[in-house]
Amino acid sequence: MTQQATTRHGVILMLTAVMPTMAIIALVPVLPLLLREFADVPGAAVLVPMALTIPALCVALFSPLAGWLSDKVGRKRLLIAALVGYAGFGLLPLMLEDLRMILAARVALGVTEAIIMTVATALVGDYFTGERRERWVSIQIATASVSAIVLIAAGGALGEALGSRGPFWLYLLALPVALAAAMILFEPAKTVATAPAAAGKAQGIAMLVAITFGIGMLFYTLIVQLGPVIEATGVTSPATIGLAGAAANLGVMAGSMLFGRLKGWSGETLLSIGLPLVALGYVGIALSDSFALTAACAVVISIGNGLMLPTMLAWVLRRLPPETRGRGTGVWTGSFFLAQFVAPIVAVALSGVLGGLSGVFLFYAAAAAIGAGVALLRRSPVTQGA
Numbered sequence: 001m002t003q004q005a006t007t008r009h010g011v012i013l014m015l016t017a018v019m020p021t022m023a024i025i026a027l028v029p030v031l032p033l034l035l036r037e038f039a040d041v042p043g044a045a046v047l048v049p050m051a052l053t054i055p056a057l058c059v060a061l062f063s064p065l066a067g068w069l070s071d072k073v074g075r076k077r078l079l080i081a082a083l084v085g086y087a088g089f090g091l092l093p094l095m096l097e098d099l100r101m102i103l104a105a106r107v108a109l110g111v112t113e114a115i116i117m118t119v120a121t122a123l124v125g126d127y128f129t130g131e132r133r134e135r136w137v138s139i140q141i142a143t144a145s146v147s148a149i150v151l152i153a154a155g156g157a158l159g160e161a162l163g164s165r166g167p168f169w170l171y172l173l174a175l176p177v178a179l180a181a182a183m184i185l186f187e188p189a190k191t192v193a194t195a196p197a198a199a200g201k202a203q204g205i206a207m208l209v210a211i212t213f214g215i216g217m218l219f220y221t222l223i224v225q226l227g228p229v230i231e232a233t234g235v236t237s238p239a240t241i242g243l244a245g246a247a248a249n250l251g252v253m254a255g256s257m258l259f260g261r262l263k264g265w266s267g268e269t270l271l272s273i274g275l276p277l278v279a280l281g282y283v284g285i286a287l288s289d290s291f292a293l294t295a296a297c298a299v300v301i302s303i304g305n306g307l308m309l310p311t312m313l314a315w316v317l318r319r320l321p322p323e324t325r326g327r328g329t330g331v332w333t334g335s336f337f338l339a340q341f342v343a344p345i346v347a348v349a350l351s352g353v354l355g356g357l358s359g360v361f362l363f364y365a366a367a368a369a370i371g372a373g374v375a376l377l378r379r380s381p382v383t384q385g386a
Contacts, residue, residue, distance in 0.1 A: 003186050005127030010136050012184050013127075015177045016079070016120040017140045018147040019086055020113050020337075023055040025148050026167040029156035033164035038099045047099055051106050053341065058110025059117060060338035066115040067122065067330020071323065075119050075126070076187045082115035083178035090171025109171075114333070122329040125317040126188035133317060134263035137310045141256035145249045145306065152242070188322070205319055205328055209335045211271075212312045214371070216339025217346065218278050218364055219305040222248065222285075224344045225357060226298055232357075233291045244295040251299040255306020262307075263314065268379035270311040275372035277304030282365035286358040309336075 027034075031052065038044040070078050089112060092105040124136050151170070158166030226248065230241050255274070262270060281301030288294045313332065320328040350360045 055110030251302030
């Protein structure tokens with residue numbers, strides 16, 4: 001008899017979704033301390049921030065391979081091994097003094113992060129169908145957003161108490177999650193589909209992945225540039241900027257919860273709601289010189305992105321047959337994290353051409369508005385089914 005997933009299986013998978021967020025967010029509060037610690041190392045001004053962001057690039061590069069591997073060897077054992085490796089490589093900088101060795105450990109951490117993110121998301125698709133799957137997808141996005149608020153506070157507290165390496169202790173949390181996964185999760189049943197059926201279900205995945213990359217750019221550009229944009233309004237208090245960032249994360253959670261309410265609507269319809277919110281928010285930020293208006297517009301953008309991210313993930317999971325779900329999920333994950341890595345690079349490049357960040361935000365607003373128009377023309381009233 002095929003084993004049925006329950007709430008406890010979903011909760012374990014949601015806990016694994018915290019790991020990719022922790023890889024970067026937990027270290028943000030100690031970035032100035034790390035920069036001072038390695039100030040004498042040549043190239044430290046580039047290498048130290050890279051130590052924070054390099055796991056995202058590794059997820060982008062290795063998620064497709066992780067998905068392929070999970071389709072071949074199974075999901076549960078691979079996930080448990082990755083969680084244990086995540087804890088080990090995450091803690092390794094506590095014992096390292098060489099910046100380049102720390103960077104190497106962060107690369108290894110990023111590889112395990114790619115496996116965790118890809119396999120956990122594929123398991124959501126394996127374990128749940130229909131409305132239950134859509135609900136867990138929305139919870140996954142919300143969990144990542146809420147955990148970002150908690151983790152940045154925890155990282156700051158550990159940095160205050162233990163110095164620049166304090167937040168690395170947070171990676172220990174992966175071990176109890178690995179133990180729970182070993183005790184509770186189960187390997188989904190293997191299914192075999194005919195080649196034409198698999199090809200038919202996978203049709204359009206490339207387009208959905210491309211759309212996801214675009215949404216990822218809209219999402220991460222705001223996150224990366226929120227601090228400088230708020231400082232431009234005259235507010236320089238880290239606590240106030242942090243409050244605006246927390247509000248934006250709550251906006252993402254609100255958007256993902258809205259998806260939970262509207263999950264019966266088609267992907268095109270949800271994009272035609274989310275993209276105008278993003279466009280409106282970016283226009284507001286581009287034209288604002290007020291902290292309150294800038295923060296409010298950031299929340300509006302976050303609500304739109306929070307609605308669209310689970311929309312795209314659920315859309316992809318519906319299209320993927322079980323026997324290629326790992327590979328398809330890996331490609332989707334890689335696309336989203338590639339957007340995270342390149343968003344600040346593209347923003348800097350565009351600002352030189354478009355006359356600063358305001359020009360970049362207006363450009364993204366126009367792109368989002370055009371995307372909304374296309375989605376509106378293509379929309380249908382209901383989803384394509386589970």
